[in-house]
Amino acid sequence: MTPFRVSLFATIASLLLILVVFELIRSRRLRERYALLWLLTGVVLLVLSAWRGGLNTIAGWVGISTYPPAVLFAIGTLFILLVLLHYSTVISKLSDQNVILAQRLALLEERLRSAERVRES
């Protein structure tokens, strides 16, 4: 069985995570689309922290009999991996777009320069 104090602290930590994410969205420092995964992480951790029976059941499913809160670590780690992977895709997309912008800029600058040359002559 999950010790009560572990549940209590895990619940507080999950609530804190949700609050911080909420505040970041409110102050427009975090866009909603990037906040969704974090909120999902917070909510899932919150539910499993507070709902001790559920945590025990899941621990039983995956074969953890000695210490159910290990499931919280596992799920937390999984979500961190998901968030990081998501960021890798975001970075890849941004760098692709960056390349396209740089290329367009170079092409437009040349076009502008040659138009100016034509006008001067």
Add this chain to the structure above:
Amino acid sequence: MAELRRIAIVPARNEKGAIGDVVREIRDFDPGLDVLVIDDGSTDETAELAAAAGAIVLRLPFNLGIGGAVQTGFKYAVEHRYDLAVRLDGDGQHDPAELPKLTAPLLRGEADIVVGSRFADPDPAYRPPLARRLGIGFFAAVVSLLVRQRVTDTTSGFQALNERGIRLFADDYPHDYPEVEATVMVVRHRLRLQEVPVRMREREHGRSSITALRSMYYMVKVLLALVVGMFRRTSPGRSG
């Protein structure tokens, strides 16, 4: 042939020692060939010297790497409706006098992309370092297998393309060390690839962008791209 609009695409990064001569040499060899230098974020006077030598210059705001730079040239060629493009490095290792060998198969309509190979016809004068030779041989074997056609030099940036080739590369071109992936891409898009033996010079200035330490990263990265590329559809609605 005189009616074909022709362009030479020359990527250059910090090549102030060579770029002026490279541009002049190309123009002297074929005055009908427009020379386009893509300055890939140089910190020296590469762009000014290229322009002074008579090249059209595209200045990238920061370094994109060889793939991104070359692709900029292909995009320019598409926008300005060139029929034929040749690609030479900005360090002077590609001799314009070899260009007719590259363009001949295009003009005969036998190929869409022609690659100048240092190894198709072994040149005893050219011997790259062992690590480089192994890497080149390895990729030549892998690529030959993938495209079911004998390819001997997958790192050669000495190439000529017709309009179909230009459009393909303007649309999609690999990053970092593009030639290996590009070779496979060409064949998967059903474009005809041909290799012709050419001689290349020792580089006059600067060093190869591929250092010994980077070779490992290069090999792993390109292998990953090749393997994943096999599972990628070439264009929407068409698999290959």
